[in-house]
């Protein structure tokens with residue numbers, strides 16, 4: 001994978017987003033058929049949410065929930081199985097087609113809408129807004145993302161985010177055993193890292209044949225965007241585990257499906273909770 005950087009104007013920004021959309025559309029059939037997503041297990045009744053997500057959001061029975069960047073819908077459908085009135089949003093038309101088909105097959109009343117997250121406006125509000133794992137790096141403008149969260153929450157509504165720690169991006173997708181080699185600057189978040197040929201985490205040996213554009217957002221930028229949108233941050237926690245293995249020198253956690261680094265030298269993920277103030 002060849003990576004480069006450029007600053008870009010508004011036209012380039014639109015082109016980067018539509019490039020990412022095409023790349024995500026192309027990933028959808030691979031992901032739907034993959035062991036990683038295990039759609040068959042989901043059809044048999046499994047949930048596609050981990051303990052950090054479930055404990056972070058809490059009891060959703062009878063609550064309306066908006067899931068941003070829901071991909072093929074397994075997380076959103078899981079919230080429905082747990083009793084939420086759930087709606088999933090994603091900009092990939094192919095992902096939304098898969099999600100709607102699965103909801104129909106399983107007889108679940110989950111709604112799915114196709115929308116770019118920063119400009120998404122559903123003209124309704126929710127009790128909970130949820131988004132997780134591999135979401136922020138695709139967004140050039142976190143202030144716009146946070147405004148989308150704020151406008152979709154009732155006063156008193158709650159936001160939960162689980163995400164890979166931004167410092168991980170410094171090492172990019174190092175899988176060659178090279179170890180602690182810095183590849184990307186932590187602070188250059190105005191500029192995307194451009195990978196000329198994306199692969200996919202469900203099979204890193206595979207090339208999608210399309211480019212991808214990613215932005216690394218420092219933790220301070222995430223916190224500031226959420227606060228500036230009018231949300232009060234109630235919890236920010238850094239964790240020493242991650243539910244995927246972006247770096248070859250990570251080791252399996254004792255919990256299946258989680259990875260960590262020997263002796264836990266630094267955080268690998270973070271969770272953030274916020275509430276929309278009642279004015």
Ligand SMILES: C[S@@+](CC[C@H](N)C(=O)[O-])C[C@H]1O[C@@H](n2cnc3c(N)ncnc32)[C@H](O)[C@@H]1O
Pocket residue numbers: 017020024069070071072075089090091092095115116117118132133134135138139
């Ligand atoms: C890694 S998935 C995250 C969802 C979940 N963690 C999962 O693994 O299924 C990232 C999702 O973000 C979506 N996405 C990326 N950029 C987006 C944007 N600007 N607006 C809406 N969705 C976007 C992609 O289509 C993809 O479905």
